[in-house]
Amino acid sequence: MGFVPAYVRDCIITHLDFDHIGGLDDFPYSTVHVAAEEYASFASGNPRYLHHQLGHRPKLELYEKGACKWFGMEARKLKLPFSTTVYLIPLFGHTKGHCGVAIQQNENWILHVGDAFYLEAELFSEAQKIAEVASKSADDDHQRKLSLKHLMDLLASNKHIKMLSYHEPSFFNLEAELSFKL
């Protein structure tokens, strides 16, 4: 895509599932930002992860629970070498330390929810076939459902947040991606 790997200095990780960190070692100079609970689960030998994916021993920046809030939800401010405000937002359940990533854009926010929902339809009805897949793949399904409910409430009460998830195809605008220039 025209990026020089050495220029990628920070990778912000929602969680450490294999389909989210494959290729991380393409960016060996990058600091990996992730919730402390997520890394602890990975390091404990949880079999859901592919442990060689951090085999290149990247510099890790781990984030613990703090007092910061974002629209009433717990937030962890990322230490980044640029001025944009970015938070990890705990949305635990899918994995033990799964977080969304909130990025400020003036008065608006983009919230990347990772796998807190797979498809956008899950926000509007629990009677989705995909919900069975989500339940089966959760480390803590009760907590996952609570996190999903927080997202529903947030969406209903706030017009300044745009959510996107990793697996929802409608969020990917190929034309916009291809026209992106460094």
Ligand SMILES: [Zn+2]
């Ligand atoms: Zn996942």
